[in-house]
Amino acid sequence: MSLRNALFALLVVEPMTGYDLHKQFESSVGHVWHAPDSQIYPELKRMEAEGLLEGEEIPWGPRGKKRQYHVTEAGKVAFRTWMNTPLEYARTRDPAHLKAAYLEWADPEAAKEQLRVHIEHHTGLLEQWREKVTEIEDGTSAMLNRRLSKTSDADREKTKAYKTFTYEGLITQAEAEIAWARRGLKLVDRLNSEQRLPSPPAD
Amino acid sequence: MSLRNALFALLVVEPMTGYDLHKQFESSVGHVWHAPDSQIYPELKRMEAEGLLEGEEIPWGPRGKKRQYHVTEAGKVAFRTWMNTPLEYARTRDPAHLKAAYLEWADPEAAKEQLRVHIEHHTGLLEQWREKVTEIEDGTSAMLNRRLSKTSDADREKTKAYKTFTYEGLITQAEAEIAWARRGLKLVDRLNSEQRLPSPPAD
DNA sequence: GAAAACATGTAACCGGTTACATGATTCT
């Protein structure tokens, strides 16, 4: 049940509405967790019902209103407990590698196209993550600055360090995927050129 | 819908029963895909109903029987089509990295314990995958040998090469995770020793 | 004779996705 903890992670920094959270999932945190609004709003209600959050009605314009949630003490305890509990590792389910294992069933061109898409996908991620690291280092991340402004001096360095550490991990992952797919492209070429050009007779 | 394609991948090699498939998911293919029997049997029935598989009742002992499935031509077309279609990349949902980003909320000891578990988990995977590569190279993989015996000479090298390629990719991933978590351990130590031992006065 | 492995399911549940639905406010 990690959606709940992703929500905690954002709400311990500052109170937010469901819509604010939804936007966060589209950007920064969205890189490690994503959820559609249809999941966010009901979960917030459940968490409030369980006493982990407290919602406050805030007027918005002449007739509109919105509900801003903040984490209660019970909520902080729950979040801290989750943070201290080791993860359970689920068995892998990796379509990209499943496919790679049976690539002899694909047309060579289709195989290459898929490896190219793999490279593009992870190149896109890589760029975003490098940007994030730059933002953290330059102090130009709005979200992180808000978070740091509410953090004690002692914890400020930690907060930044762990964020950087996370993104560096994701960068390493992406780089590994790209390198792997590049090797795959060469492999497809090699396997198919050999087929067309059999080894010369040993005269 | 990749369970279906994982089943195809196994059944195009040779006919199998649901139980055989279930065992496969516990071992070799289980590294890139896993499914419990409660999912396998109904899916096989559905695939048969759709004409993608054909099941054959096989007597087993005096009273027992089992159902062995083989892929029909329509099934092969479906599998090949999937193999030629690029994957859609779903948005990430990565509990380990989500947690890492907020590690300042965990006790330092709990944080380190989780990084250690991460290392252990991926070390275990690494060992299994290295074994797989060795098996492929030595020709000691029973499953792969059965598969190769039904493969034309031209495709034999491809089959082996793509399998090796896949496992090498998984090895790189695991190594990256281990290296990352090791850096994390050092980071936790550094951040907490600094706290206890503030920088000496610049006299 | 007992245990391990073979063989095949059903049912309840759960987290997540997709599609649908609606209305207010702010910006241009």
Next chain:
DNA sequence: AGAATCATGTAACCGGTTACATGTTTTC
């Protein structure tokens, strides 16, 4: 006035997990 954004949901569905349920055959 219209578009973009803010704001909040419901409902149907789907893939996957967990727990439950049952019987046969082979091996020791």
